[in-house]
Amino acid sequence: MNSGTTINIPKLEISPQEHAENKPTQESIAAATRLLRETGLVVIESVLPRDWIAEINSAMQAVLDMGEDAHHGTHPMLEMPFMDARIIDNPFAIPIMKAAMGEKIFAYLPYGCNSTSPGSDIQWIHRDSGQLFPELPFALPVSTIVVNIPLVDFTVENGATEVWPGSHLIVDDEAVRNTPYNVCDEERAAQLPSFQLIMPAGSVVVRDMRCWHRAMPNRTEIRRHMLALVYFRRFHHSPDAPGIFNAQISEDIWSNMSEAAQEVYRFQAHD
Numbered sequence: 001m002n003s004g005t006t007i008n009i010p011k012l013e014i015s016p017q018e019h020a021e022n023k024p025t026q027e028s029i030a031a032a033t034r035l036l037r038e039t040g041l042v043v044i045e046s047v048l049p050r051d052w053i054a055e056i057n058s059a060m061q062a063v064l065d066m067g068e069d070a071h072h073g074t075h076p077m078l079e080m081p082f083m084d085a086r087i088i089d090n091p092f093a094i095p096i097m098k099a100a101m102g103e104k105i106f107a108y109l110p111y112g113c114n115s116t117s118p119g120s121d122i123q124w125i126h127r128d129s130g131q132l133f134p135e136l137p138f139a140l141p142v143s144t145i146v147v148n149i150p151l152v153d154f155t156v157e158n159g160a161t162e163v164w165p166g167s168h169l170i171v172d173d174e175a176v177r178n179t180p181y182n183v184c185d186e187e188r189a190a191q192l193p194s195f196q197l198i199m200p201a202g203s204v205v206v207r208d209m210r211c212w213h214r215a216m217p218n219r220t221e222i223r224r225h226m227l228a229l230v231y232f233r234r235f236h237h238s239p240d241a242p243g244i245f246n247a248q249i250s251e252d253i254w255s256n257m258s259e260a261a262q263e264v265y266r267f268q269a270h271d
């Protein structure tokens, strides 16, 4: 991060009433959606209660300490407290995402967690999603969004995520388009404005997944966790639509189709 420069973090300020009722007004949703569209992200500070977020932080630490293979049966993040509606159905993030990506957004569970450990290194600059039509010379509207919830205060010392506002609209050269995570050249990014997401625990960040970003070094003694919930715009696959999309073909017909044809018709129900 360029020290000495001031770059505004795009924030949605919510009123005490919106906070108390856990319900953004239409004006707030419109303002947040505009910030998301124009800068690639919007931060709503201190939405969730600090003491409850501290409990989630401890629970997350316990899950991570357990290790990936240690749990049997249901994944712990598919249970409480991780499935709390304040996380998976956040009353501020969901309406903003629906305004940006349509009413039919969808997501998968369990969601993820970005953690940095004491002594962790700087991450490479990357996008989590490329452009929808990477071959076109312009960016289309957002179709993948991540909601981040920091479980501790995010500071320069513990490696608050660095983000490049506006980078969601940058179209990569062909060579970059084909690299995993669309990794961005350090020298190129250094010429553009960026900031670290300094924010209190329990804030909610709604970020276009095309934004360049990276985890920064954690110079504290404490692990730094941030929940990450990914949401998608629903395009054409409509298994719940009434009519012909539900038609079921027999296994006999299905098994006689070529592999290429089965790939094309992969969402078709068959016996």
Ligand SMILES: O=C(O)CCC(=O)C(=O)O
Binding pocket: 114, 115, 116, 128, 159, 160, 161, 162, 213, 214, 215, 216, 226
């Ligand atoms: O942990 C962070 O600060 C950000 C990491 C991240 O978003 C990523 O790896 O995609």
